[in-house]
Amino acid sequence: xAGVSQSPSNKVTEKGKDVELRCDPISGHTALYxxxxxxxxxxxxxxxxxxxxxxxxxxxxxxxFSAERTGGSVxxxxxxxxxxxxxxxxxxxxxxxxxxxxxxxxxPGTRLLVL
Amino acid sequence: xxxxxxxxGPFNVPEGATxxxxxxxxxxxxxSFFWYRQDCRKEPKLLMSVYSSGNEDGRFTAxxxxxxxxxxxxxxxxxxxxxxxxxxxVKTSGTYKYIFGTGTRLKVLA
Numbered sequence: 001x002a003g004v005s006q007s008p009s010n011k012v013t014e015k016g017k018d019v020e021l022r023c024d025p026i027s028g029h030t031a032l033y034x035x036x037x038x039x040x041x042x043x044x045x046x047x048x049x050x051x052x053x054x055x056x057x058x059x060x061x062x063x064x065f066s067a068e069r070t071g072g073s074v075x076x077x078x079x080x081x082x083x084x085x086x087x088x089x090x091x092x093x094x095x096x097x098x099x100x101x102x103x104x105x106x107x108p109g110t111r112l113l114v115l
Numbered sequence: 116x117x118x119x120x121x122x123x124g125p126f127n128v129p130e131g132a133t134x135x136x137x138x139x140x141x142x143x144x145x146x147s148f149f150w151y152r153q154d155c156r157k158e159p160k161l162l163m164s165v166y167s168s169g170n171e172d173g174r175f176t177a178x179x180x181x182x183x184x185x186x187x188x189x190x191x192x193x194x195x196x197x198x199x200x201x202x203x204x205v206k207t208s209g210t211y212k213y214i215f216g217t218g219t220r221l222k223v224l225a
Contacts, residue, residue: 031211042202042217043159050211091158102147102206104213106158 004107021077025094035091121216138203139185146208
């Protein structure tokens with residue numbers, strides 16, 4: 001079946017511009033995560049959505065970052081007024097969201113380069 | 116101290132060798148443990164979950180030591196295709212946050 005998809009796969013933008021990154025989770029998965037991975041670094045948690053519950057935004061690095069999840073499915077991560085330090089791979093993952101099914105399935109990521 | 120720590124490597128081993136990685140975690144309430152594999156410029160993929168009694172999947176064996184708060188991954192008969200970064204992941208029961216280590220890089224040499 002279809003896995004997690006993300007778009008665009010690559011994004012080059014100029015400092016100060018806004019960008020939107022999209023994630024389509026696996027159908028039926030209630031949990032959705034956004035992570036950021038800088039070159040040679042581990043995954044940094046950004047935000048978590050679970051069903052209709054309020055998202056956990058505690059990992060968002062600044063108020064320039066925001067995310068939405070519409071209809072419990074597709075999610076969009078928006079970065080406003082991008083800075084060079086925002087350059088990274090942004091990974092989305094989904095999971096069934098139950099305690100018995102904890103495996104996270106990752107999308108291929110969006111590589112963001114801010115010039 | 117980081118919540119999850121791994122030796123970044125790289126571990127350079129010849130084909131056919133046995134190699135082991137450890138990962139330490141600081142939160143004693145951690146309950147779920149995983150090893151993910153990440154190839155260069157690719158997304159992480161689940162390699163195996165780590166169960167309390169230890170578990171094996173082909174050439175891969177994972178073990179958990181709660182007393183010392185570490186998990187291990189043993190790879191036997193290494194293949195060139197095993198070359199990747201191996202990420203240790205820890206989750207506390209009742210929470211939804213997965214804490215990722217920075218990964219251990221493995222290079223299997225011909």
